[in-house]
Amino acid sequence: MSATEPLAEGAAPPQGAVRLTIEGAVARVIFDRPHARNAMTFAMYEDLAAACGRIAADPHVRVAVFRGAGGKAFVAGTDIEQFRAFSSGADGVAYEQKVDSYVGALEALPVPSIAVVEGWAVGGGMALANACDFRVATPGARFGVPIARTLGNCLSVASLRRLTDAFGPGIVKRMLLLAETPTAEEMPAGYVTVTADVDAAVEEMCSRLAAHAPVTLRATKEAMRRLSLDPQASDHDIVEEVYGSADFHHGVEAFLAKRAPTWTGT
Incomplete structure (x- = not known):
């Protein structure tokens, strides 16, 4: 499924999809796999890369909004089932390099990006939300990378650099070593806007950004x-x-x- 082919509501295939629509100056990207809290499959990562490519190439787009379907999660990491196919450490190296490239494509968008976080943004979801320029979250939304108590894997240096740039080593160690998943309200000042009306907050931000040079x-x-x-x-x-x-x-x-x-x- 191409990122440029929007799906009908509720029509996400089991492997999920990333849907892109462009309305005037605003590009909207939906991580569409609500039955799995939008956990990313490799096909979804490829869709994300395609969506970022189209956004970057469209001179009419002024801002991009990223959101998870279903209202219960932004992205709950990478689909763990896919790791069963890993047979060696080299598979992990290749995986981390690919994830770095997908996150890098989002980070390098030439237009401002907004992550709308409802529920969970953990693991790969934390990386994607962090790669956006702004985050708007519902009260109680949670962020983190609790892999020390779940998968037992690790992050690449590039991923750690991005998190450390955002939070400093102290908070990153709490996320990685203590496996803490702080709420949006507990995140550092300025990192995320917390509001019960995320739609209004996002639309106001889009209007401001679209009006700037x-x-x-x-x-x-x-x-x-x-x-x-x-x-x-x-x-x-x-x-x-x-x-x-x-x-x-x-x-x-x-x-x-x-x-x-x-x-x-x-």
Whole structure:
């Protein structure tokens, strides 16, 4: 099932699907496997990669929203049944590399991304929610990577780097070593917006983001991504692209003329 082929409500196949719809400036991605709390199969990861590719290639998209179907989980990790096929440590290395690439594709989207968390965002779900720029959660939603008391596997250095960048080593150790799954209310300030009306909060955020300069958002995201990998990362190409853009010159003229700019993303 392609990520670009939306499924009818309740029609998710047993292996699940990732559904993408684009409405105006907003792309909406649904992890659709509610009977398994949206645990990701390898087919779903491939669908996610395809969805990210389409979002990145569409110049009309200004923001992307990611959400789990069913209202009980964002994503409850990777489907454990698939690990039965692993026969050696090399299978684990290949798996972690693939997961890193899928999470990296979400992290590298040129538009802001929002994770809507209802219920659980654990394991791979924690990685996907963390890769988004913003998180909006219902009260009591839980985050974590409790693999020390469940599967007995480990995370790649790339996955640990992303979590440590977000929380610092102290909280990551509590998540990994103590296998704690803190609620949304217990997460660090600014990490997640907690509200009983996630739909209203997400729509308000989408409206704000869609109204801002796409070149600024794109440049900021890419610069932050590079900085997380290398404190001395080069930014000349980013700065040159932004200051050479039509939107920057239009923004200057609009500001001086005291009128609202009309961004084109170019």
